[in-house]
Amino acid sequence: MPGPKDLDPSSSPRALLGAELRHAREKKGLSQEALGLKLFVSGTFVGQLEAGTRRLRPDMAPLVDEVLGTNGFFERNCEAANKSRYPEHFAEAAEAEAQATAIRQYATLLIPGLLQTPGYARAVCRAYQPTAPEEKIEELVAARMERTRLLDNPTEPLLWAVIDEAALRRVTGGPEVMAEALRHIADLCRRGRAIVQVLPFGAGAHAAMEGSIKLMDFEDAPPMVYFEGVGTGRLEDDPATVKHQRFTYELLTACALSPQKSLALIETMAQDYAHEEHP
Template sequence: MPGPKDLDPSSSPRAFLGAELRFAREKSGLTQDELGQPLFVSGSFIGQLEAGTRRMHLEYARQIDEILGTEGFFTRNCVAAAKSKYPDHFAEAAEAEAVATTIREYAPLLIPGLLQTEAYARAMFRAGHLTAPEEAIDELVANRLARSQLLDDPTTPLLWAVLDEAVLRRRVGGSAVMAEALAHVAALGFRHRVIVQVLPFDAGAHVALEGSLKLMAFEDAPPLAYLQGLGTGRLQDDPATVTQYELTYELVAASALSPQQSLALIESVAEDYAHEDQP
């Protein structure tokens, strides 16, 4: 089995801490499982910290300093690494998303953030922050669009999204905004940059009716699942739990239209919205 690849410490504070953690652990002669035991976490969790796919929280940093004798190094540096431009419930998932090789997402209500246009994101954030000043909305939109730069690379990450038909029918920002937003999603699909499927209303009940699901796979770390609710989110790393969510996603995708049928439907609905704005 190949060893972990060297990380670029300059790529992010999280990657820097991960590289230093691996160095300090190996210097102490501990395996990932052995370091995880006194922290009451799995060896795979330590591996995720070292690979930069999980954020090191302060309570872990303090214990790691004590176990590895690193004289407060991780305690001092994890504070800077914890700073994020994203909400607390989503920050760790956004950081993991940025280094994922594969992202699979089921979206029951909204176009996934990585696929949103500026106008769609602005309408969505304004609806959720009715009294926020315009500067705050501008910052939220800018952060959302910055995430979508992940797709500037022609191949990585692989993004596969299953959209509930409700995503297409819910008028976020009005018909012109929806026409542009869906045309953008369709264009990414026709360029073969993303895989998009639509789960039609007539599919009826399915295994993911209760909420959204994002699955992330990595080159040198175990996969993660992220579940988001109203103002809350949870990152799952337990292997058995993630495996169950992977099955959930596969069942949803199996019930959805094919990518070709889905793109045709998305394009058709986009054209319907566009025609509504014509005199």
């Protein structure tokens, strides 16, 4: 297994907990695999805890303290490390996303979060929570926009999205919002910050008709896949599962329009929405 990545403990409670776990494990003279056996998890999972791509569960923290002799440190600090701006079912995936070197995503019915504009994100959040106070909606939008800052880096992560045509045809927030959203995607593509393919209606049946897929690769940890439903989410690192979903994603890219044709379609649709707003 590759060596663990040096984290900045001051960057977040999660990074602090990961750094302390690595320090305590090494002080005990245990490998990741040996510690994993004592915690009833895999060595890979221990490595992900240390790298900050997985969260230490509150029910596991007392056992970590017992095995490593850390006098309750992990139990006391686990709650703070697990605080997040994101919904519980998505928090771990969002934190893993922030450390990924490559993200490959298939989106069925909405534009992926990393490609959204504030206006589009606001319309989505309001649809999810129609009775929420405006302050709550703006808080959710701000958290989503914070995620998009990953793309401010000119090289990493690689973002490759396959977007179902249905997501582009669904008028979310109105024609003006959609025109802005599609122009934003086109701009990211033209600047080389995203590869986007459209899966057209004409492709017919395909390998991921049951839901979305997000595959994430890391520099120093095994790849993971995230499955999301309505108010639910699951992060998986099982090698067989990840391999199967990667194959599914490859089938989707084969069925989708090329990046060049996808860009042309997205820009045409943006113009159509703009004309609809201003006839």
